Amino acid sequence: MIKIAVDAMGGDYAPQSVIEGVEQARDKFSDLEFMLYGDPTAILKEVKNQERLTIIETTETIEMDEEPVRAIRRKKDSSLVRAAKAVKEGEADALFSCGNTGALLAAGLLIVGRIKGVARPGLISTLPVVSDQGSCFNLLDTGANAENKPEQLYQYGLLGKFYAQKVRGIQNPRIGLLNNGAEAHKGNKITLAAHQMLAEDESLNFIGNVEARDLMKGVCDVVVADGFTGNAVLKAIEGTASGILSLLKEAILAGGLKAKIGALLLKPAFKMLKKRMDQSTYGGAVLMGVKAPVVKAHGSSDAKTVYYTMEQIKTMVDGNVIPEFCDYFAKLKAEEENNLDNLKK
CATH class of the missing domain: 3.40.718.10 (Isopropylmalate Dehydrogenase)
Structure with a gap:
């Protein structure tokens, strides 16, 4: 089962469009499970069927206009930070948000973590x-x-x-x-x-x-x-x-x-x-260079965009993209180090 940690409160139309898109993906793909982080009352209003949906209560939300790194560090119980921590700790396979782009990038780098050998992850x-x-x-x-x-x-x-x-x-x-x-x-x-x-x-x-x-x-x-x-x-x-x-x-x-x-x-x-x-x-923008799929959809995304982004995440997880990518860059890094050692000799 593929578990996706979702910042259910991020985006202009959250949680409505997020939940609608998540449920469409859940109904289409039998191997997807979603961890929805946010206000349980607001989320439950939009949920039609709780099958393979786990709602995790959070007390804070990172707004679109907040300074990214400061927000990540101060709002430890925000839906985005909690979702990112779930990925870091192996409870979820991927992170998704329609919220503050800078905050998601900061969460990807500071919480999920950069792949060794990648100088700067890119969207x-x-x-x-x-x-x-x-x-x-x-x-x-x-x-x-x-x-x-x-x-x-x-x-x-x-x-x-x-x-x-x-x-x-x-x-x-x-x-x-x-x-x-x-x-x-x-x-x-x-x-x-x-x-x-x-x-x-x-x-x-x-x-x-x-x-x-x-x-x-x-x-x-x-x-x-x-x-x-x-x-x-x-x-x-x-x-x-x-x-x-x-x-x-x-x-x-x-x-x-x-x-x-x-x-x-x-x-x-x-x-x-x-x-x-x-x-x-075509789905969302992927932060390439971090240790798990971290995917950002536009703040104004509708349910259709959310659905296709979940399909995109499923493709990445099914294809073992990130682990293979880690191995690929580890080999490149090892080759660079060997070349430097040979030059010193």
């Missing part, structure tokens, strides 16, 4: 590709770190490759480095150094620099970026998708009868467009 998000229905690409880091060193960007290439292989089933994922030009000589000192490191690693299918305008064309499977840039790109894509749909709706409403008739005829096409741009089906 990996999955985004749609418009050129091929059902296709997507991974982008990391999307906000765990505001700044990164070249070696950290190189590690994101390794992290992204491993995730794409184990979760998405891509045997030899194409790795691209987000930059302000496709040419190898473009970029700042950090991206130039990262480019060289990625290119020198023969185990990576590194295709070089990629520009932001080409990401949704499916030019690569994994895009490496520093956290500041990655987060800005993520939100730009989300905003553009939402803006286009709003503009279409406005144009139809303002276009009179002919426009409305045309929209009715094009309704199947609009549905397909909306479905293709729907990020909820």
Whole structure:
């Protein structure tokens, strides 16, 4: 049985949307069990069936605007901290929250713990590709770190490759480095150094620099970026998708009868467009580089997003992704140490 520790109080629509999505996943997958941390009264109001749901009472909630590390340290009985401790102590296999992103990252690092050999864990998000229905690409880091060193960007290439292989089933994922030009000589000192490191690693299918305008064309499977840039790109894509749909709706409403008739005829096409741009089906953002699956869904996530994120977590646990990843980085670390010892000799 897979046990998922859930911060039931995190998110704009918690606990309603969280519980609804959890119950959908529970009903779909017979091997999922959920530990719901939060206010029992509020949670029970939303629960339809308590089968494979354990409610653990907590007295505190970390709000969206709180300073992350301070909140983690002060609110020991918050739903997020208690859920993270359950993962650390082996009572649960994974941690999920729609709440404060910074607090979840802090909980992942300070409580769940960083994998030995990983310099800085990064958030990996999955985004749609418009050129091929059902296709997507991974982008990391999307906000765990505001700044990164070249070696950290190189590690994101390794992290992204491993995730794409184990979760998405891509045997030899194409790795691209987000930059302000496709040419190898473009970029700042950090991206130039990262480019060289990625290119020198023969185990990576590194295709070089990629520009932001080409990401949704499916030019690569994994895009490496520093956290500041990655987060800005993520939100730009989300905003553009939402803006286009709003503009279409406005144009139809303002276009009179002919426009409305045309929209009715094009309704199947609009549905397909909306479905293709729907990020909820890709699950949440995973904090790669910590000792258990720590997954963050958007604060405004609905039940559908929560459901698909639980499916994503199940895939990670079933695939033994984190233990294999720990072994992978342990071997890399051992090889680095052996190389250093040989150089000293």
